[in-house]
Amino acid sequence: MGGEQAESHGTRTLRADLARRLLRSGLDTATPLRALAEQILVSTGATLAAVYAPCERTDQLTLVEEAGAPRTLYGLPDSYPTAGDSPPARVVATGVPLWLASGEAVDSGLDPLLPAGASLAVLPLSGAPGQGCLLVVDECPDSFDDEYRQVLGMFAERMSADDALPPSGSAVDDVGHFMLTLTTGCLEADARVLELFDLAPEEFDGRVESLLALTVPEDLPSLMSALDPSHGAAGRDLEFRIRRRGGDLCWLRMCSELTLSHDGLPTRLMGTIADASRMRPGVDDISLVRRLAATLATAVTVKDVGRAVVAALRHPLGAARVALAELESERLVVTLLDPPEPEAWPDIWRSQWRTEWPDAPARAMPTLETALREGRASYWPAGAPLEEALTGIGPGGLAVLPLPSSGRMVGGCMLGWSAPHEFTADERALLTAAAALAGQALERARALDAEHELIGTLQRSLLPRRLPALPGGTAVARYLPATAGLQVGGDWYDVIPLTDGRVALVIGDVQGHNAVAATLMGQIRTAIRAYAMEGHPADVVVSHANRLLVGIGADLFATCCYVVVDMEEGTAWCARAGHIPPVLRLPDGSTEVVDAEGGPPLGVDDDAYYPITPLALVPGTVVVLTTDGLVESRSLTLDDGLEQLRDILARTDPGDVELVADALLGGVDRRDDDVAVLLLRYVGVGSLPVRAGWAVWRLPEAVSHARRFVGRTLNSWGLGDQRDVVLLIVSELVTNALVHTQGPVRLDLTYVADRLRIAVTDASPRSPVKPASIGWEATGGRGILLVEAVSTGFGSLPMGGGKQVWSEIPVPAGRANHHHANGRR
Structure with missing residues (x-):
């Protein structure tokens, strides 16, 4: 015997001594059958121990317990015919142990998958015929010496005790029988099968689907493999789980045979079902x-x-x-x-x-x-x-x-x-x-x-929290992040109130949908808002944003659509930078994609030109600005996407623009790109504004000339009763512009609905400063306070390189005629 064999034999001898002492100590009287099978593996070093007992109903030796390696690894089935010539059947019939070396095992009717070095021992449980057997597989070449045989004999004797082996008829005989006709789906099952599935006889409708519905879904593929005709008509042994009414899982074992037609198609499945829970832990840990x-x-x-x-x-x-x-x-x-x-x-x-x-x-x-x-x-x-x-x-x-x-x-x-x-x-x-x-x-x-x-906070901080209320219209917006990748992106929108009843609508898309794109988007949105509020026209705003992005050097480009709407006149101007043009939904239900000229995306060419396209809006028109995530994807071309958008607009009632926005996003499910939508429903302010302007020359009588112009204009508009308040405001604003600034000064009057706006524009960017306190001896500073006191609204806005100081006062509405006065000098 070599060194390794001697060491293995010594270890096995020590284990055998331990097993003998344990079994002879009398402390194992309550040891369950599974524990005894596991002790065999520990004591002998065997790889598999299985116990078979006879079933009178089926004339089979049925497996009642096992431990160790899967028995299928050695070709050992669930059951053996009692009258057959298999080693278990011979041992149960004769009561004589069978010791088969590796070569003999393959020649004894066992599956040829049994390893060449494996040996098989089969021992009767009681030493008398008909009581079942213990089957042990060992892959060591020196198996089954006298000491080994003595230990297995003691375990087989212990397993024969009344408290170890299940009573005859209680475990191995307690099986149910079924027959499934595959051509009709009709299942015939006895009362035991229904009991195992936790069904009362009156609850079963004879359909196989009723039982399959109780099976754990993960086990259905294995269970359905019993119908695979590639296995032929040979019997199949399968174990699967069902869930009982109380929610607990139960393991069942199915032994079945498949009947095939003459052309090899399955026609009938018949077999038995038994409770296999006793052969497994109370909870299926692995599953x-x-x-x-x-x-x-x-x-x-x-x-x-x-x-x-x-x-x-x-x-x-x-x-x-x-x-x-x-x-x-x-x-x-x-x-x-x-x-x-x-x-x-x-x-x-x-x-x-x-x-x-x-x-x-x-x-x-x-x-x-x-x-x-x-x-x-x-x-x-x-x-x-x-x-x-x-x-x-x-x-x-x-x-x-x-x-x-x-x-x-x-x-x-x-x-x-x-x-x-x-x-x-x-x-x-x-x-x-x-x-x-x-x-x-x-x-x-x-x-x-x-x-x-973090992503949500970043995205919310970069987009407007709420859109402003607009005179003569309603604006709504929607934003949906991409469902793939980081859910933050470069799409943005904005609504910017401007002077003289104008509003800027902006929508854009920075390349990519990641944190870098979102950060760059925040910079561009802020810059466009600043340029817009300085009073620049649409083309200048977009050009400034383009040069800013080129100067940042972010290696990313952005598209943008910028639309300025005069809410009083119903006119609009559009400038595009590589972006989708606006889509209009007209009051009669027709739709159109605006044929607006455009320039390249922002950040590509610092000398790019962005032409302006004029638009005419009638009350009831809906202006739609969107990013390409809504109308373009890997499975949708831009033309088809715009056509779908127009179809939705035509079918949707424009009375509630919120519902229109929801309808546009209703078909958006999984998105490869961000989606931003901005809508404006233009209704108009009810009456057209009347405007008049005056270029103030720097002469000693400039303020007097301005006052006479204002007086004539108010009389022509039927607002002579507002003369004193308006002349006070004009005197203070024009005087401040002439005294504290250089360059041209302009006075503009706008009368619309129930308000009159007085605006003085100069070339200085410095806003007028309202004094915090004025003493009795002060000689100036009271003018701004007087203007603010008599006005319902007062402020200063950047305008080109200078500013515009404005004031609004309420005036009576309902004058008979609007006369457009426009005095200039």
Whole structure:
């Protein structure tokens, strides 16, 4: 014997001695059959131990217990015919043990997949015929010496005891029979089959689908393989799970034969179904952990993690309550409670029902604090002395599980049972594995939640919080981030009120949908707003934004559509920079894509030219600006997308522009790009404005000339009763412009509806300063205060390189005629 063989033989001898002492000690009288099979593997080094017992109903030797390697690895079936010539059948019939070396095993009717070095031992359980057998497979070449045979004989004798082997007819005979006719789908099943599926006879409708609906979905592919004709008519042995009415899982074993027609098509399946739960742990650990891992892999929020843990553990383990909490700076914050009703939890919880635990610091509950500090699960049986906050959670048993991740504890999970509950070794291993999976998923979900919050905050801060109320129209906007990748992008929109009843509509798209694009988008949006409020025309605003982006050197380009609408006149001007043109929905229901000239995208050419296209709007017109994410994708061309947009606009009632915006986004599901939509419904201000202007010359009599011009204009408009207030405002504003600025000065009057606007424009960018206080001896500074006092509105706006100081006062509405006066000198 070589060195390795001698070492193996010595180890096996020590194990055999241990097995003899254990079996002879009398301490194993209550040891279950499965535990004895496992002890055989430990004591002898065998790879498989299986027990077969006769079934009188089917005349088969049926498998009742097994341990070790899968029996299918050696070609061992679920059952053997009692009258056959297989080694188990011979041993049960004669009561004589059978010891087969490796070469003899293959020649004894076993599957040729049995490894060449494997040996087979088959021993009768009682030493008498007809009582079942113990089958052992060993892959060591020196198997079955005298000592080995003696140990297996002792185990076979112990398995023959009344408290180890299942009573005849209770385990192996308790099977149900069925026959499925594949051409009709009709299933004939006896009462035992229905009992195994937890169905009453009156509840079964004879359809195979009724039983398949109770099968765990993950096991259906394996179960349906019994109908695969490629296996021929040979019998198939399968195990699958069903879920009973109470939610618990049950393992069933199906032995079946498939009948084929003359052309090889399956016509009938018949066989038996038996309860296989006794051959497995109470909880299917591998399947449950696999299912939990698959669910947690798709969990993207902390609440998703909580729901996955509850679904995986509560009902399969029969727990009455499950609580999951995050650990934040030594404080436990509840993530999920199941059941969620306060009545299901202890009284102390009901009085402090909130998002945090009662006595929120973890140290307030020593049981939890210890588990989290040591990182070790704690299991408390019924009646265990626990702190008041935990006593009522699990009166029948309480499991406290720390949730680890990256070497630290990120939370805790508690499972409580109402009825007395015993924590088996399999269940503890399952809970430990589940806690590790939940901890990793919880930390990942927390990071995703923080990322989504950061992204949402960034996007909200870069886009307008709300759109301004507009005289003569309503503007609404929508923004949807891309569903793929980081959900923040470069699409933006804005509505900018300007002077003289004008408003600027802006929509744009920076290349990409990531944090860099979003940051650049914020810069461009701010710049365009600043240029617009300086009073520049549309082409100048877009040109300035283009030069800014080129100067930044971000290696990204942006598209933009900028539309200025005069809400009083109903006219508009459009400038495009490589962007989709506006789409109009006219009052008669027709639609059109504006044929607007455009220039290249922003950031491409610093000398680019952006022409202006005029538009005429009639009351009831809807102006639609959008980014390409709405009308273009990998499966949709731009022309087809614009046509779909026009169809939706034509079918939608324009009376509520909010509903129009929702309709445009109604068909947007999964998006490869961001989507931004800006709509303006133009209704007009009800009456056209009347304007008059005066170029103020720098002469000693300039203020007097301006006053006479204003007086004539007010008389022609029928506003002579407002003369004193208006002349006071004009005198102060014109005087300030002439005294404190250089260059041209212009006076403009605008009368619309029920207000009169007086505006003085000069070449100085410096705004007038309102004095904080004026003493009695002061000789100036009171003019601005007087203008503000008599005006309903007063302010200063940048205008080109200078500014415009304006004032508004209310005037009577309803004059008979509008006369357009336009005096200039």
